[in-house]
Structures are given as C-alpha cells and as structure tokens.
Amino acid sequence: GQSLEQPSEVTAVEGAIVQINCTYQTSGFYGLSWYQQHDGGAPTFLSYNALDGLEETGRFSSFLSRSDSYGYLLLQELQMKDSASYFCAVAFSGGYNKLIFGAGTRLAVHP
Amino acid sequence: EPEVTQTPSHQVTQMGQEVILRCVPISNHLYFYWYRQILGQKVEFLVSFYNNEISEKSEIFDDQFSVERPDGSNFTLKIRSTKLEDSAMYFCASRGQGNGYTFGSGTRLTVV
Numbered sequence: 001g002q003s004l005e006q007p008s009e010v011t012a013v014e015g016a017i018v019q020i021n022c023t024y025q026t027s028g029f030y031g032l033s034w035y036q037q038h039d040g041g042a043p044t045f046l047s048y049n050a051l052d053g054l055e056e057t058g059r060f061s062s063f064l065s066r067s068d069s070y071g072y073l074l075l076q077e078l079q080m081k082d083s084a085s086y087f088c089a090v091a092f093s094g095g096y097n098k099l100i101f102g103a104g105t106r107l108a109v110h111p
Numbered sequence: 112e113p114e115v116t117q118t119p120s121h122q123v124t125q126m127g128q129e130v131i132l133r134c135v136p137i138s139n140h141l142y143f144y145w146y147r148q149i150l151g152q153k154v155e156f157l158v159s160f161y162n163n164e165i166s167e168k169s170e171i172f173d174d175q176f177s178v179e180r181p182d183g184s185n186f187t188l189k190i191r192s193t194k195l196e197d198s199a200m201y202f203c204a205s206r207g208q209g210n211g212y213t214f215g216s217g218t219r220l221t222v223v
Contacts, residue, residue, distance in 0.1 A: 031210060033210065033211070033212075035154075035212075037154075041216070042202060042214040042215060042216050042217055043154060043202070043212075043214045044214070045211035045212055045213070048209075048210040048211060050210070087153065087154065089154075091210065097142065097159075097206065097210065098144065098156050098159050098167055099144075099146075099154075099156060099212065100156060101153045101154040101155070101156075102153065103152070103153045104153055
C-alpha cells in the first residue's frame with residue numbers, strides 16, 4: 001500500500017523556524033511535493049524534490065532523502081500569513097505524476 | 112498569473128441527481144486531474160487525463176464518474192447519480208512540463 005505520515009499540528013511564533021517532516025511508504029516514487037492550503041482555499045504548490053538534497057525557494061526550503069523515504073519542509077522567518085495546512089504529496093511515475101497526499105499538518109503561527 | 116477556473120463554486124443537488132463540474136485548465140498545460148477533499152480530510156486523487164483520454168483513475172472513480180474534454184478548453188467531471196458520500200470539495204488541476212500542479216479554487220458539492 002501507500003502511506004504518508006506527517007504531524008497533524010505544529011505551533012510556532014512569528015519570526016521562528018519550523019520544520020514539518022514527512023515519511024512515506026510507496027511504490028513507483030517519482031518525487032515529493034509540498035502544498036500549502038489556507039482554510040477554504042485551493043492547494044498551492046510550494047516545492048518539488050526529485051533528487052536527494054535541499055531545494056530553497058525564498059523563506060521555504062524542502063529536503064528529500066530517498067534512501068530514508070523521508071522529507072521535510074522548512075519554513076523560516078514565520079509570518080502570520082503562513083498559518084495554513086501543509087501537505088506532503090508523493091508523485092508517481094505512472095499515472096502521469098498523479099499525487100498521493102498526506103493527511104496534512106496544520107501550522108498555527110502566533111504573535 | 113495563469114489560473115485554473117472552476118464553476119460553479121458551490122453546487123447543491125439532491126441524491127440521485129446528475130451533476131457536472133466544470134473546469135478551464137491553463138491553456139498550454141497538457142495534464143489534467145480531478146481531486147476531491149472531504150471536509151477536514153486529505154486531498155484524494157480521482158483521475159488523471161492526458162491526450163484526450165484517462166491515464167489513471169482511483170478506486171473512488173467508479174462507473175458513476177466520467178470526465179470529458181469536449182472542446183479543447185473545458186474539462187468536466189460528471190457524477191451520474193450522486194450519493195450523500197459524494198459531498199466534498201472537488202478540485203481540478205492542470206500541469207505543464209514542470210512538476211507543480213496548479214489547482215482551481217474548487218467546487219463545493221453538497222448532496223442532500
């Protein structure tokens with residue numbers, strides 16, 4: 001079967017750094033994506049890792065270790081607007097890169 | 112910035128009725144998808160569509176579901192006979208050559 005595990009909730013203060021971990025057990029792995037979703041909104045693409053290592057995009061970075069079936073999303077200089085749900089999603093090489101999502105991590109940023 | 116457009120934003124229908132959810136993907140994208148999200152739960156894959164045919168579908172996408180790209184711009188999801196458990200947010204998404212999806216803002220389907 002396919003499964004992704006990520007924490008259900010994370011709390012942090014403005015200006016802090018937070019890391020959201022994701023472990024996965026899947027077959028046909030092609031890459032690991034991260035999406036942000038505000039309440040009532042659509043998922044928004046943040047990052048994609050196909051190879052091991054760190055990808056940086058502004059305040060957000062994402063890491064992948066294929067040998068450990070593990071990745072994380074790192075959010076720096078947290079702002080109130082970062083309060084949202086964050087989903088890791090495995091992309092499959094079959095199915096034209098269909099995504100299988102984790103259950104999501106709800107991040108609450110406090111002043 | 113290009114966006115995926117979905118209509119309607121909210122649809123209420125009676126159990127057993129047919130519904131059609133509509134999507135206009137980004138014009139130069141090649142891969143199209145439907146996902147759904149039951150309130151408070153994760154986003155679930157329904158179907159992927161490429162080159163005018165279904166490339167993969169999930170267990171959720173049974174005979175009651177169908178997709179069409181009738182005119183080269185619209186991409187529709189039809190549910191023939193809705194059930195209460197079909198109530199969810201339905202997201203259309205498209206993808207170009209890159210790996211990031213662009214999701215539409217969704218259609219909230221309520222089956223009563």
